[in-house]
Amino acid sequence: MTVFEIRDESNKDNLLGYLFYYPKSKRFYTELLGSVDKWNAPFIFWGKIKKGEYSIGYEESLEFVRQRIIPPDRQNIGMILRDNNISEYDEYKLLTLSSGRCAQDDLYLVKIDTDDVADEIKARFELKLKDVIALSDYRVMVFFKNGRTGIADINKLRKDDRLFSRVFEEKHVFDNVKLSPGGNGIEWSGTTIISAEDIYANSKWIDIAYADIINLSKNRVIDTGEAAALLGCTRQYINQLVNQKKLIPVKRISNNFLFLRSDIESEQIS
Numbered sequence: 001m002t003v004f005e006i007r008d009e010s011n012k013d014n015l016l017g018y019l020f021y022y023p024k025s026k027r028f029y030t031e032l033l034g035s036v037d038k039w040n041a042p043f044i045f046w047g048k049i050k051k052g053e054y055s056i057g058y059e060e061s062l063e064f065v066r067q068r069i070i071p072p073d074r075q076n077i078g079m080i081l082r083d084n085n086i087s088e089y090d091e092y093k094l095l096t097l098s099s100g101r102c103a104q105d106d107l108y109l110v111k112i113d114t115d116d117v118a119d120e121i122k123a124r125f126e127l128k129l130k131d132v133i134a135l136s137d138y139r140v141m142v143f144f145k146n147g148r149t150g151i152a153d154i155n156k157l158r159k160d161d162r163l164f165s166r167v168f169e170e171k172h173v174f175d176n177v178k179l180s181p182g183g184n185g186i187e188w189s190g191t192t193i194i195s196a197e198d199i200y201a202n203s204k205w206i207d208i209a210y211a212d213i214i215n216l217s218k219n220r221v222i223d224t225g226e227a228a229a230l231l232g233c234t235r236q237y238i239n240q241l242v243n244q245k246k247l248i249p250v251k252r253i254s255n256n257f258l259f260l261r262s263d264i265e266s267e268q269i270s
Contacts, residue, residue, distance in 0.1 A: 001182065002092075003112050006030075008040060010106035016041065017054070018117055019061065019100075019109060021092055022181035028065050028091075029184050030056035031121045042107060055124065055197055057184070062091065068102040069094040128183035128196045130210060134175040138168060142199055143210045145183060150203025154194070157202055163192045221250065224257045227264045 004019040017032035030045070032054040038046045044064050048056055056064075070080060072089050086093050100109035126146040133141040138154045154174075158164040167174050167188045180187050180196075187193040227247075228235050241247035242257060247264075249257035 001114060003114055003117060004100065004109040005112055006032075006042070006100075006107060007110060008105075008107055011040060014040065015118075016107070018121060019065070020182060023092070025181045025190075026090075026092065027058040027181050028061040029058055029182060030061040030064065031124060032056065033118065034120060042105070053197070055184070055195070057193065057195060058180070065091050065095055065100075067104065068100045068107075069098070125182075127200050129179055129186065129199070130183060131213075132177055132179055132186050133213070134177045138174060140177060140186065140199075141206075141208075142186070142203060143213075144196075144200065147209070148203075148205060149208045149210065150199075150205050152199050152203045157194050157198055167192055220261045221258055222261050222264065223259075227257070227259050230261075230264050 002021040002023070004021070006016045006019055008014045008016055015033065016036050017030060020029045020031065021027070022029075032041060032045065032049070034054055036049065036054070038049045041049050042064055044060065044067065045056060048054070048060070069091060070077065074080065077089070081087070081089065084093075084097060095109065096111075100107065126144070128145050129142055130145050131143040135141055135151070140152050140154060142150050142152055144150070154164075154167075158168075173188060177186050177188060179185075180193060183196060185193050185195040186199065222230070224235050224238050228238050231238070238247065238257070242249060247259065249259050251258040
């Protein structure tokens with residue numbers, strides 16, 4: 001993760017917030033300071049500020065970045081990229097060339113270490129997500145970085161039926177829920193997204209720690225070899241039980257199966 005300060009040269013280099021870049025996903029996210037108002041915030045974020053929202057998602061953050069760099073349809077863009085030793089159009093590399101300066105305002109970016117982010121933003125990051133698990137009835141169990149665990153009903157959080165249509169039509173798609181970079185939300189296929197802030201505000205808290213899930217996985221989930229040892233049989237016999245549907249694995253990984261220990265210990269297997 002790369003972090004940039006967003007500063008205003010026209011106002012004594014005032015710090016407005018931070019732009020975060022996640023290289024693996026090539027996504028930008030913005031965190032504005034709570035003291036920022038629409039008079040000193042970047043214009044593109046005015047709508048968010050008016051709603052009291054200071055955590056900005058990747059789509060709005062990407063648009064903020066694109067306003068500050070050479071557009072991809074610029075005449076002679078290929079020559080510009082070659083002159084700057086850039087092999088293909090890359091928002092991050094173009095942003096660093098000019099420190100994010102543009103003709104529309106007096107803002108600029110300064111790259112800093114992650115540890116130098118303001119305490120206000122560090123505290124806000126504690127409300128980001130650590131992990132998510134799909135449950136039945138289109139609910140998710142969510143684990144936040146501050147240690148809280150909740151259950152969120154996605155039916156009540158979806159905002160665009162068009163984007164969510166496939167998620168709710170095909171259960172395996174819903175079950176494939178993933179974290180957005182930095183725990184900024186949850187998503188399906190990289191486009192259907194619910195922010196961490198919305199999930200936090202609409203979760204029902206439960207008394208289960210993330211460590212409990214780790215212990216469950218460690219102590220109650222076993223592979224084919226462990227299952228064979230418990231039953232005193234061969235791996236081939238385990239495969240036979242699976243083929244006969246007398247034993248249902250929770251997951252298949254190449255030539256290996258994962259089972260719940262309780263299913264293996266059940267006296268109903270024969």
